Amino acid sequence: MPRLTLTGLTKAYGRLTVVDRVDLTLEEGEFVSLLGPSGCGKTTTLRMIAGFVDPTGGTISVDGAVLSAPGAVVPPERRGMSMIFQSYAIWPNMTVEENVAFGLKLRRLPGDEVKRRVREMLAVVKLDQLAHRYPAELSGGQQQRVALARAIVVKPSVLLLDEPLSNLDANLREEMRFEIRRLHDEFRITTVYVTHDQAEAMATSDRIAVMNQGRIEQVDAPHLLYTKPRTRFVAGFVGRTNLLEARVEGGRLMLEALDLGPAAAVAPVAADGPVLISLRPQAMTIHEAAPDGPATLVLPATIAERTYLGESWDYVVAPEGTGLRLRVAAPPLEAHDSGRPVWLALDPRQVAIVA
Amino acid sequence: MSAALRPSRLRLLEPVMLLWLALIAALLVLVAGPLLKMVLVSFEMQETGEFTFQNYLTAYGRQRYLDALRNSLLLGALAAAMSVVIAVPMAWAVSRTDMPGKGFTWAMVLAAFVMPPYLGAIGWILLAGPNSGWINVTWRALTGATEPLVNVYTFTGMAFVIALHSFPLVFIFVKSALDLISSEMEDAANILGGGTWTTMRRVTLPLVWPSILGGFILIFLETIALFGTPAIIGIPARINVVTTQLWQFFEDPVRVEVAAAYAIPLLLITVGLIAVQKLMLARKGFVSQTGKGGERREVKLGPWRWVLFGWCLTVGLLAVVKPLLVLLQASFAKAWGRGFSLDNLTLRNYRFILFEHDMAPQSVWNTVWFSAASATIAVILALLVAYIVIRRLMRFADALGFLAMAPFVIPGIVMAIGFYAAYAGPPLSLYGSGLLIILAFAARFLPIAYASSQAAMRAVHPEMEEAARILGSGRLHAIRKVTAPLLKTSLLGGWLVVFIVASRELSAAIFLVGPRTRTMSVLLYDLTEQGNFEVVAAFGGVLLVITMVIVGIGMKLVGRDFMLRRE
Numbered sequence: 001m002p003r004l005t006l007t008g009l010t011k012a013y014g015r016l017t018v019v020d021r022v023d024l025t026l027e028e029g030e031f032v033s034l035l036g037p038s039g040c041g042k043t044t045t046l047r048m049i050a051g052f053v054d055p056t057g058g059t060i061s062v063d064g065a066v067l068s069a070p071g072a073v074v075p076p077e078r079r080g081m082s083m084i085f086q087s088y089a090i091w092p093n094m095t096v097e098e099n100v101a102f103g104l105k106l107r108r109l110p111g112d113e114v115k116r117r118v119r120e121m122l123a124v125v126k127l128d129q130l131a132h133r134y135p136a137e138l139s140g141g142q143q144q145r146v147a148l149a150r151a152i153v154v155k156p157s158v159l160l161l162d163e164p165l166s167n168l169d170a171n172l173r174e175e176m177r178f179e180i181r182r183l184h185d186e187f188r189i190t191t192v193y194v195t196h197d198q199a200e201a202m203a204t205s206d207r208i209a210v211m212n213q214g215r216i217e218q219v220d221a222p223h224l225l226y227t228k229p230r231t232r233f234v235a236g237f238v239g240r241t242n243l244l245e246a247r248v249e250g251g252r253l254m255l256e257a258l259d260l261g262p263a264a265a266v267a268p269v270a271a272d273g274p275v276l277i278s279l280r281p282q283a284m285t286i287h288e289a290a291p292d293g294p295a296t297l298v299l300p301a302t303i304a305e306r307t308y309l310g311e312s313w314d315y316v317v318a319p320e321g322t323g324l325r326l327r328v329a330a331p332p333l334e335a336h337d338s339g340r341p342v343w344l345a346l347d348p349r350q351v352a353i354v355a
Numbered sequence: 356m357s358a359a360l361r362p363s364r365l366r367l368l369e370p371v372m373l374l375w376l377a378l379i380a381a382l383l384v385l386v387a388g389p390l391l392k393m394v395l396v397s398f399e400m401q402e403t404g405e406f407t408f409q410n411y412l413t414a415y416g417r418q419r420y421l422d423a424l425r426n427s428l429l430l431g432a433l434a435a436a437m438s439v440v441i442a443v444p445m446a447w448a449v450s451r452t453d454m455p456g457k458g459f460t461w462a463m464v465l466a467a468f469v470m471p472p473y474l475g476a477i478g479w480i481l482l483a484g485p486n487s488g489w490i491n492v493t494w495r496a497l498t499g500a501t502e503p504l505v506n507v508y509t510f511t512g513m514a515f516v517i518a519l520h521s522f523p524l525v526f527i528f529v530k531s532a533l534d535l536i537s538s539e540m541e542d543a544a545n546i547l548g549g550g551t552w553t554t555m556r557r558v559t560l561p562l563v564w565p566s567i568l569g570g571f572i573l574i575f576l577e578t579i580a581l582f583g584t585p586a587i588i589g590i591p592a593r594i595n596v597v598t599t600q601l602w603q604f605f606e607d608p609v610r611v612e613v614a615a616a617y618a619i620p621l622l623l624i625t626v627g628l629i630a631v632q633k634l635m636l637a638r639k640g641f642v643s644q645t646g647k648g649g650e651r652r653e654v655k656l657g658p659w660r661w662v663l664f665g666w667c668l669t670v671g672l673l674a675v676v677k678p679l680l681v682l683l684q685a686s687f688a689k690a691w692g693r694g695f696s697l698d699n700l701t702l703r704n705y706r707f708i709l710f711e712h713d714m715a716p717q718s719v720w721n722t723v724w725f726s727a728a729s730a731t732i733a734v735i736l737a738l739l740v741a742y743i744v745i746r747r748l749m750r751f752a753d754a755l756g757f758l759a760m761a762p763f764v765i766p767g768i769v770m771a772i773g774f775y776a777a778y779a780g781p782p783l784s785l786y787g788s789g790l791l792i793i794l795a796f797a798a799r800f801l802p803i804a805y806a807s808s809q810a811a812m813r814a815v816h817p818e819m820e821e822a823a824r825i826l827g828s829g830r831l832h833a834i835r836k837v838t839a840p841l842l843k844t845s846l847l848g849g850w851l852v853v854f855i856v857a858s859r860e861l862s863a864a865i866f867l868v869g870p871r872t873r874t875m876s877v878l879l880y881d882l883t884e885q886g887n888f889e890v891v892a893a894f895g896g897v898l899l900v901i902t903m904v905i906v907g908i909g910m911k912l913v914g915r916d917f918m919l920r921r922e
Contacts, residue, residue, distance in 0.1 A: 052824075083822065
């Protein structure tokens with residue numbers, strides 16, 4: 001039985017539907033991110049799972065028991081979950097220790113067990129030296145660790161995280177990303193993580209659910225989301241891409257005059273006709289001389305524009321005899337002048353047909 | 356699904372719903388009830404309760420009553436204009452310039468704000484009474500003139516005394532607006548060729564114009580609803596205003612219906628002007644909203660800074676130092692006119708008022724007890740309402756907030772008449788009981804408590820409470836363990852402010868006190884009517900000491916400017 005199930009979950013405020021028939025299932029111990037732009041309904045979805053928002057349609061169940069349905073919602077305090085908030089919500093009137101012990105005391109555990117588990121937890125997040133400090137005396141990263149400790153120490157059925165890293169600076173954010181994944185690997189708590197930052201979602205998640213305008217567009221493992229986006233929105237939102245109009249002719253995928261091979265190899269498309277494809281900048285390489293290799297398609301082209309971004313080059317390449325202009329990424333040492341004729345190699349396996 | 360449906364009926368009886376109903380009931384009793392009753396009574400015949408317009412005809416049928424109305428409006432406008440003239444240069448100097456003595460100026464503003472206006476009025480009678488006032492005695496001694504230099508018993512004199520205790524409102528309004536303007540606004544004018552004075556006149560002041568006007572309106576409204584100063588100065592000077600006229604309607608035989616009819620314009624003017632002020636302040640584009648960014652530098656004034664300081668010093672002397680000095684002298688004097696000599700010193704006045712007077716000790720106790728009880732009621736009500744409104748727990752939460760803020764647009768004296776009409780007689784017959792005054796004070800100062808509770812509640816992120824709930828605590832437990840401790844300081848601040856304003860309240864109290872429920876302010880007014888200024892001054896001293904103790908506690912526990920924060 002799955003740990004957490006959302007079925008047709010819907011939330012509408014008057015005529016505005018912010019979450020629209022969301023279906024999602026989390027197995028026990030799974031880490032799933034809700035990824036999407038602001039206003040896509042991901043935080044509302046999370047707050048419905050927590051019980052702070054009542055759904056207008058659909059259900060939420062944990063281990064098969066319905067917790068939320070329209071007009072019948074188990075309050076947050078009886079869900080056995082825990083949550084990490086955007087503002088951390090560390091209580092400034094309590095010490096680190098008291099913050100972490102709060103949930104355990106509510107569960108009426110014996111005093112020495114509370115003490116032991118708090119101590120162990122604080123050691124895990126490396127805060128054991130600061131147990132008696134007040135939150136105002138901690139740095140942003142330390143406060144974040146307190147929030148993590150407070151949420152994990154109660155061994156929740158589901159852990160919810162609402163953009164937990166958005167208030168940290170870039171370096172700390174990267175560090176905490178791995179910290180969150182490390183804690184997940186250690187405790188295997190079923191986790192729903194809301195973020196608008198794709199790097200964060202990629203680094204932490206087993207699967208990512210991309211949301212747009214209240215709906216889930218695609219749920220997949222991070223690398224599949226990148227290489228095989230199924231919708232135009234996902235292709236554009238996750239990483240950068242070339243979205244191109246192509247067509248299927250006699251079962252073969254044709255990009256203008258180029259034959260990209262059998263369409264069935266890319267996606268199960270039955271009928272002939274126009275399709276939209278996504279071609280990642282990383283799926284192509286630029287060469288001074290024609291390379292050879294069986295799996296790649298090679299065509300003559302010209303460098304139309306170039307921009308140096310530090311970690312890579314961003315080229316716009318125009319294949320000869322076509323009206324195409326393709327973005328291509330290249331490592332810093334592969335410098336080609338604008339207007340120069342080059343060879344473009346393309347890996348058809350990295351082409352995705354999107355809806 | 357049947358299992359899922361069961362809790363839905365229980366949700367209707369959620370504690371929040373019951374709380375909401377209880378609050379609505381409390382607010383109706385405190386706010387809506389008295390007001391409606393007053394309006395109703397104004398259309399009723401005394402005794403029979405039949406519908407009639409007669410009360411209005413009586414209330415506006417005599418030239419004397421119409422003159423009082425006109426006098427009130429003129430007095431309000433004059434006092435407000437004087438306050439603006441006094442306060443705007445002070446606010447600019449403290450907020451924007453390198454004027455010396457800013458701490459002193461602050462202290463004077465605070466003192467003028469805390470001092471009960473009727474004490475200031477009594478002080479000014481001692482200073483500027485036409486015959487024996489200090490200023491006139493000194494003037495005659497120095498020049499040999501026979502005519503007095505100044506006379507407090509005039510229309511201008513009365514307006515000036517009122518302005519000396521109202522100007523802190525304009526000061527607070529304008530200063531907090533000035534504090535939000537970045538120096539870059541002024542730099543931009545400087546670089547285009549505007550000097551300091553041009554810039555102030557053409558850029559800085561226009562930016563705070565809404566605040567100046569807002570302060571003007573508030574002081575105008577406070578003045579037309581003020582009872583103490585017009586009664587103490589105006590009645591001997593034969594200047595009748597609305598509030599003193601209302602008081603006369605309450606002399607035997609009490610004519611509540613006529614008073615109610617006569618109070619209606621006061622109510623309408625207040626509601627109308629507050630609406631105008633809200634509309635004005637809502638035009639955001641006008642007020643500079645750049646609170647952050649933009650560095651702030653002090654304008655260098657050169658020798659002019661001493662001119663400005665002289666202004667602040669003069670205001671401080673006139674509003675606080677001189678009145679307090681003469682009151683202090685009188686309180687320790689056998690006869691205040693005999694001046695500062697050793698053989699004139701006595702403790703008799705204090706002994707008399709603290710131990711021998713039959714009403715005074717009781718009134719001190721009444722004041723403390725009424726103020727504490729009403730502050731407690733107001734803060735608890737305000738906190739619960741603010742909680743429901745800010746957390747949007749109920750669909751009609753805003754109705755609660757509206758009711759809680761409504762007394763803000765009801766002049767205290769009008770509210771007192773409403774309470775008298777609604778609860779003094781049967782069925783509740785609260786006349787002469789402390790409860791009547793406590794409830795009236797709680798209602799009157801509810802907006803102060805509500806504003807501070809709302810600000811405090813906004814500062815506590817809802818996630819603080821949600822974090823407790825998701826870990827397993829119910830709403831009430833979360834409030835007790837998390838929200839309440841975080842609000843403690845601000846709530847204490849709100850409580851103290853209500854206590855202070857309640858302890859000096861006169862306009863509402865004078866209509867509601869019975870023989871055993873006189874407050875210090877009412878007794879002080881009674882003593883003034885008897886003309887024994889030495890005893891009055893001693894009693895005023897006792898009131899000031901109580902107020903200062905509370906202000907001191909507030910500054911220590913809540914913060915230096917807890918009284919003057921603009922909310």
